[in-house]
Structure formats: C-alpha cells, structure tokens
Amino acid sequence: MSAGPPESVPLYPQNLYRDTRDLTPFRKAVVRTPVRGLAENVGGLVSGVLAGRIRGTLAVEGGVPRLGKLPGKAARSVHGAIFGSTDTDRLITLARAFPGWAGLCYLMAGLLAYSHGGYLRASELLQRGLAVRNDDEANRYAFEYLAGVITRVEVAERIEVPVLFSEEAVFLALSHALRETGQADAALAALTGLPPSLPMALARCSLAAALGRDAEVAADTEGLLNGDDLSAALLLVRARSLRKLGEYGAARAALQEALRGRKTDFTLRSDALTDRALLLLDTGRKSLNPREWQRRKPAEVETVKAFRKDAEMHQLWDQEYGRTDRG
Numbered sequence: 654m655s656a657g658p659p660e661s662v663p664l665y666p667q668n669l670y671r672d673t674r675d676l677t678p679f680r681k682a683v684v685r686t687p688v689r690g691l692a693e694n695v696g697g698l699v700s701g702v703l704a705g706r707i708r709g710t711l712a713v714e715g716g717v718p719r720l721g722k723l724p725g726k727a728a729r730s731v732h733g734a735i736f737g738s739t740d741t742d743r744l745i746t747l748a749r750a751f752p753g754w755a756g757l758c759y760l761m762a763g764l765l766a767y768s769h770g771g772y773l774r775a776s777e778l779l780q781r782g783l784a785v786r787n788d789d790e791a792n793r794y795a796f797e798y799l800a801g802v803i804t805r806v807e808v809a810e811r812i813e814v815p816v817l818f819s820e821e822a823v824f825l826a827l828s829h830a831l832r833e834t835g836q837a838d839a840a841l842a843a844l845t846g847l848p849p850s851l852p853m854a855l856a857r858c859s860l861a862a863a864l865g866r867d868a869e870v871a872a873d874t875e876g877l878l879n880g881d882d883l884s885a886a887l888l889l890v891r892a893r894s895l896r897k898l899g900e901y902g903a904a905r906a907a908l909q910e911a912l913r914g915r916k917t918d919f920t921l922r923s924d925a926l927t928d929r930a931l932l933l934l935d936t937g938r939k940s941l942n943p944r945e946w947q948r949r950k951p952a953e954v955e956t957v958k959a960f961r962k963d964a965e966m967h968q969l970w971d972q973e974y975g976r977t978d979r980g
Contacts, residue, residue, distance in 0.1 A: 669873040670854035670887060678822060679852055680714075680803070680815035682883045684918040709739035711765055714801040714817065721797075727751040728794050731758060735799070741766050741778065753788030757795055760823060764804050767826045776830040779823060808856040811920070812886050821847060828856055837864055851883040858890045867894035871903075879914045885921045892928055901936050908932065 717736045720729065727747075731754055734743045741762040748758035759782030767775035787795070795818075802818040806825040816822040824843050831840035841860040847853045858870045874891040877884060888911040895904035911917065911925040 668876070669849055669857065670851050670877060670884070672848065672850040674848070677850060678817040678819040679850065680817070682808075682812060682814045682852070682881070683805075684882055684886075684920050685807075685811045685813055686920060709769065710736060711761070711768065712803040712805070712815075714803050716801075718798045718801065725790060727754050728790070731761075731791075731794070732798065734758075735761050735802075739765070739769075741771075741774070745778075754791040756782050756785035756787045757791045758782070759785060761799075761802075764802070764818075764822070764826060767830055768804065772830040772833040776827060776834060776836075779827045779830065783823070783827075806852070808852045808883075809859040809886055809890070812855065812883070814852045814883070816852070821850070821853065825852065825856060828860070832860065851881075851887065855883055855887045855890070858887060858894075862890055862894050867897045870894035871898060871900070874907075877907075877910075879910050879917065881914075882918045882921060885911045885914060885917045885925070889921065889924055889928060892925075892932070896928075896932055896935065901932060904932055905929070 713736065720732045727750075730747055731744075731751070734740075734747055738744075744758045744762035744765070748755040748762075751758075759778050761782075763775045763778030763780075763782055766778055799818045802822075803815045804818070804822045804826055805813050805815050806822065807813050807829050808825060814825075816825060824847055828840045828843040831837075831843060837860055841857065841864065844853060844857045844860075854873065858873055861867075861869050861873075870891060871894055874887060877888060877891065879885050879888060888907045892904045892907035892911070895901075895907060908925050908929045912922060912929075
C-alpha cells in the first residue's frame with residue numbers, strides 16, 4: 654500500500670496558471686461582447702439546424718456519438734436524454750429509475766441547466782451529482798460517449814472557455830454557478846484541487862480579488878507572461894490587485910505585459926489602457942505631499958467650475974440660437 658506523496662511535496666506544480674499537460678480539455682477562449690455574442694448565437698442556431706439537432710441541447714464536438722452495442726435499457730435511455738432533450742427533469746427521472754446511473758444523470762442535468770443560465774438549479778444538481786457514485790456501466794458509458802460534450806464556462810467576467818466533459822468542466826461550471834448565486838466563498842472552494850491551468854487560475858484569482866484577497870492574487874500570478882487572451886485577462890486581475898496593495902511599479906509592469914501582445918483582444922487592451930491611466934492618476938496623487946495637494950486642490954476646483962460655467966453658456970446658446978427648432 655502506497656503511503657502517497659509527503660505533505661511537503663505539492664501534488665501539482667506551484668504555478669497556478671502553468672498547465673504541464675500535453676492535452677487539456679480546454680478550447681480557445683472567447684472574450685464576450687454584445688456583437689460577438691449575437692453572432693455566435695446565430696451561428697450556433699444555424700449549425701444546429703443543419704445538423705438536425707434540437708436547439709438548447711448540450712453542445713458536442715464532432716457531432717452526437719452513435720450508441721453502439723452497449724447493452725441495457727439504462728444506457729439507451731440516458732443517451733437519448735443527454736443528446737436529444739433540453740429537459741433536465743427527464744434526466745432526474747432517469748436518475749431515480751436507474752440508481753447506478755444517478756450521479757451521471759445529475760451531473761449532465763446540471764451542465765444542461767448551466768448552459769441555459771439556470772445557475773441556482775445547476776449548482777444544486779452538480780453538487781448532488783458529485784455526491785453520488787456511479788456503477789461501472791455508467792462510468793464506461795461516460796468514458797466512451799461523453800468525451801465530446803462541450804460546456805462553455807464563464808471563468809471571469811466576459812471571458813468564456815469551451816471545456817470538454819471532465820473534472821474541470823464540472824467544477825468550473827459549479828464555481829461559476831455558485832458565484833452567480835452570491836456564494837463567492839463556496840465558488841472559490843469548488844476550485845480547490847483542480848490541476849493548474851490558465852482558465853482555473855483566472856477563475857480563482859477573479860474570485861479571490863472580489864473577496865479582497867489581493868495578496869493571494871499577487872502571489873499566484875507571479876511571473877505570468879502574456880501568451881494569449883486568458884493570460885492577458887489574468888494580468889489585468891493581477892494589476893488591479895497590486896494597485897490595491899499599493900505596489901504601483903509591479904502593477905504598471907503587469908499592465909505593460911498585458912499590452913505587449915499585439916494579438917490580444919481589443920477589449921482587453923482597452924481595459925489595460927484604462928487601468929494604466931487610473932494607475933498613473935493614483936501614482937501622481939501619492940507622489941504629492943499633503944500640503945502640495947491642498948494647494949493644488951482649490952485651483953482644480955476653480956477649473957471644474959469654469960468648465961461647468963462654459964458648458965452652461967453653450968447650453969443656453971443652443972437653446973436660443975442653435976438646435977432648437979422654431980416654427
């Protein structure tokens with residue numbers, strides 16, 4: 654019997670964001686914008702119609718797998734419910750009818766509810782599925798037929814990552830569902846134990862930053878470089894935490910690294926430029942001693958008043974002679 658690794662040796666590498674696997678369950682991340690979201694929804698609908706699939710069913714990479722000669726009524730029933738239905742209750746009914754498949758049925762019902770935006774329902778079903786063990790036949794079915802199921806998980810605000818059916822898909826979806834229902838601490842705990850990866854690091858650091866654990870974010874993102882949109886988004890989280898900690902030089906370096914990649918998404922670059930401007934403003938204020946700041950403050954107030962007065966005069970002009978239509 655193996656005693657397992659000693660406590661001083663971490664199970665995974667120290668870097669939270671460095672995935673050392675040759676193959677991962679993640680596909681290319683997407684930075685959501687209103688226009689891009691609309692285009693993707695229309696594209697998904699068209700591709701679903703062309704493939705003869707029902708709208709709202711779970712997404713599958715490479716098409717729905719054909720059920721082979723796997724014996725048993727349970728396999729046939731569950732297969733039809735997973736790939737041919739949008740109703741979570743159908744999977745819940747099957748979980749009760751086939752106890753050996755209950756865990757799998759609840760997990761797939763949870764992922765289906767998550768894909769429809771039902772976060773409270775999804776969190777309940779996913780947690781129930783994780784708490785129930787499957788029998789060997791259900792595990793064999795999952796290994797052979799569910800490998801291509803894709804869940805689009807929001808790992809941070811506006812950042813979505815398609816994830817193949819896996820431990821990461823379930824726990825990242827659960828974490829996001831808990832976050833959306835106001836359970837930030839539970840959402841962060843749901844990510845504990847996942848192998849290092851950029852999507853997991855972005856989800857974890859975003860939650861940690863929201864909970865005020867900025868020192869943890871700074872430590873977990875040390876040495877991060879801009880290699881893609883996920884790393885650029887994580888650098889923004891790092892820069893904001895460092896700014897809160899008063900580490901302005903390190904925050905500026907993180908923003909410079911986020912802006913270094915020319916192929917970085919325009920939205921992320923825009924956010925980085927805005928954050929850099931705010932950082933320069935904070936740095937300028939901190940560099941002034943209190944007396945100098947008090948001397949400058951009245952002058953700034955007078956400047957603001959002058960701008961407001963000028964704006965009021967322009968408004969009066971427009972009312973009298975400009976844009977007002979007269980009969």
